[in-house]
Amino acid sequence: MTLRIYVPADASALSVGADLVADAIAAELAARRIEAQVIRTGSRGLFWLEPMVEVATLTGRIAYGPVDVADVPQLIPALLEGAPHKLKLGNPDAIPYLARQERLTFGRVGVIDPVSVDDYRAHGGFKGLEKALAMKPAEIVEEVVASGLRGRGGAGFPTGIKWRTVLGAQADQKYIVCNADEGDSGTFADRMLMEGDPMILIEGMTIAGLAVGATQGYIYIRSEYPHAFRTFGRAVEACRKAGLLGTRIAGSDRDFDITVRLGAGAYVCGEETSLLESLEGKRGLVRFKPPLPALKGLFGKPTVINNVLSLAAVPTILADGAKTYADFGMGRSRGTLPFQLAGNIKYGGLVEKAFGLTLGEAVHDFGGGTLSGRPLRAVQVGGPLGAYFPADYLDTPLDYEAFAQRRGMLGHGGIVVFDDTVDMAEQARFAFEFCAKESCGKCTPCRIGSTRGRETMERVIRGEHIADNLTLIEDLCRTMTDASLCALGGLTPYPVTSAIEHFPEDFDRPRAHRAAAE
Numbered sequence: 001m002t003l004r005i006y007v008p009a010d011a012s013a014l015s016v017g018a019d020l021v022a023d024a025i026a027a028e029l030a031a032r033r034i035e036a037q038v039i040r041t042g043s044r045g046l047f048w049l050e051p052m053v054e055v056a057t058l059t060g061r062i063a064y065g066p067v068d069v070a071d072v073p074q075l076i077p078a079l080l081e082g083a084p085h086k087l088k089l090g091n092p093d094a095i096p097y098l099a100r101q102e103r104l105t106f107g108r109v110g111v112i113d114p115v116s117v118d119d120y121r122a123h124g125g126f127k128g129l130e131k132a133l134a135m136k137p138a139e140i141v142e143e144v145v146a147s148g149l150r151g152r153g154g155a156g157f158p159t160g161i162k163w164r165t166v167l168g169a170q171a172d173q174k175y176i177v178c179n180a181d182e183g184d185s186g187t188f189a190d191r192m193l194m195e196g197d198p199m200i201l202i203e204g205m206t207i208a209g210l211a212v213g214a215t216q217g218y219i220y221i222r223s224e225y226p227h228a229f230r231t232f233g234r235a236v237e238a239c240r241k242a243g244l245l246g247t248r249i250a251g252s253d254r255d256f257d258i259t260v261r262l263g264a265g266a267y268v269c270g271e272e273t274s275l276l277e278s279l280e281g282k283r284g285l286v287r288f289k290p291p292l293p294a295l296k297g298l299f300g301k302p303t304v305i306n307n308v309l310s311l312a313a314v315p316t317i318l319a320d321g322a323k324t325y326a327d328f329g330m331g332r333s334r335g336t337l338p339f340q341l342a343g344n345i346k347y348g349g350l351v352e353k354a355f356g357l358t359l360g361e362a363v364h365d366f367g368g369g370t371l372s373g374r375p376l377r378a379v380q381v382g383g384p385l386g387a388y389f390p391a392d393y394l395d396t397p398l399d400y401e402a403f404a405q406r407r408g409m410l411g412h413g414g415i416v417v418f419d420d421t422v423d424m425a426e427q428a429r430f431a432f433e434f435c436a437k438e439s440c441g442k443c444t445p446c447r448i449g450s451t452r453g454r455e456t457m458e459r460v461i462r463g464e465h466i467a468d469n470l471t472l473i474e475d476l477c478r479t480m481t482d483a484s485l486c487a488l489g490g491l492t493p494y495p496v497t498s499a500i501e502h503f504p505e506d507f508d509r510p511r512a513h514r515a516a517a518e
């Protein structure tokens with residue numbers, strides 16, 4: 001058996017030297033004339049252990065990490081003969097952080113070669129597509145409705161219902177658009193999936209095409225993701241070569257192909273209508289709704305637009321059945337949520353788990369608390385427009401409705417942790433500043449309101465007429481919520497008002513203005 005060694009090529013691992021480690025391993029093996037395959041994978045999402053190197057043995061894979069180039073000469077005997085090594089982690093699937101997860105979407109990430117059709121298929125890939133090819137479009141749509149899948153991109157709208165609308169629309173051309181703009185703070189699940197298992201997304205987009213009668217898909221990948229862009233493009237090429245994209249896919253009489261596009265580099269281009277404008281080659285301005293993109297979307301045609309994680313959940317739903325998927329989760333939040341632990345956290349990474357785990361379990365049981373070791377003070381969930389929760393909200397289950405009840409939102413599942421050194425007035429100021437920078441400028445509450453909000457918050461921070469200025473902020477937030485055209489302006493009050501409500505002491509003490517919140 002040829003020795004197989006796995007080294008991640010995910011951006012997180014690359015940032016801490018994975019390429020150098022892979023090169024050092026290859027050089028060391030060549031010098032010792034040892035025949036081996038060094039396979040580049042995605043990341044399993046245990047970032048404090050990256051680069052995590054694995055070797056295939058007769059009893060399964062053995063992991064070592066975090067590996068530095070200087071560790072490589074000593075590591076080779078361990079990889080070859082199982083000799084003891086200080087970085088040995090054992091069977092990666094048995095590491096508690098991974099063992100406690102329920103990976104329906106991320107099961108292959110970090111395990112397979114992301115651009116190998118054979119590897120994907122050997123690990124259960126394309127089963128969903130095979131089933132979909134034998135079904136009528138409406139049957140596929142109803143399977144997705146029955147799974148209870150809700151959009152993972154932020155709003156949580158039921159995916160199957162959206163597809164039903166596109167299926168029912170009459171048009172000569174329909175489109176599938178994958179939103180891979182992933183601009184929320186603390187989020188990286190879309191990127192990890194595109195770098196670690198892009199074919200699950202290709203399969204999901206193809207099934208969506210079969211479901212609604214679309215023959216062309218587009219994926220819009222944020223410009224800050226060059227590795228994801230490259231890996232996804234290579235995976236599309238490999239699928240095309242294998243007859244899984246293009247005309248008569250998988251030997252059927254159906255056509256579907258995917259075009260890969262790099263985004264424009266603005267947060268608002270993640271908003272679906274703005275993304276469509278950008279895809280059409282125009283400036284990323286938000287469109288009025290209605291008409292919904294489902295009826296009049298890309299190039300004016302009926303369009304399914306879904307997040308990466310929504311589309312990537314579909315192959316599993318088709319392969320294992322809607323009920324199996326829906327059996328995970330709680331209430332109206334069915335299936336699993338790949339949530340992301342970031343900020344001041346000891347064990348940052350990707351955790352896929354059924355909805356219902358509490359925020360505290362995510363942050364403490366998986367994340368190990370703050371990296372600084374200082375007391376946790378605030379957690380922001382749902383990106384830069386998400387609410388700040390205080391430590392006594394850690395009992396909130398990760399569930400769309402439970403978060404909404406506490407005036408928060410789950411969004412894309414990004415969890416950003418802050419310790420007790422955080423200044424919440426600075427965070428509130430930053431929310432306005434972020435909105436001002438990223439506003440598309442189409443409507444006044446967002447374009448002007450965000451700038452006035454930042455200025456007013458700066459006056460609060462300087463201790464000028466605090467009570468009056470906070471009343472002004474309250475009024476401004478109400479206007480932004482009620483009168484903004486899209487959720488960028490409409491949700492900016494979430495971080496602002498939650499910070500004021502839960503951390504009032506930070507708004508009642510004059511101090512020198514610091515611009516360090518970001």
Ligand SMILES: Cc1cc2nc3c(=O)[nH]c(=O)nc-3n(C[C@H](O)[C@H](O)[C@H](O)COP(=O)(O)O)c2cc1C
Nearest residue numbers: 151152153179181182183270271272306307310487
């Ligand atoms: C300002 C703004 C930014 C957004 N950014 C993203 C994004 O990066 N990725 C995403 O999938 N959805 C994003 N959304 C949500 C999309 O508009 C849309 O709801 C989503 O792509 C629909 O897919 P889903 O139903 O699968 O969630 C954003 C929304 C707003 C208002």
Ligand code: SF4
Nearest residue numbers: 440442443446486489
């Ligand atoms: S709320 Fe902001 S981003 Fe949204 S349409 Fe209005 S100006 Fe544009």
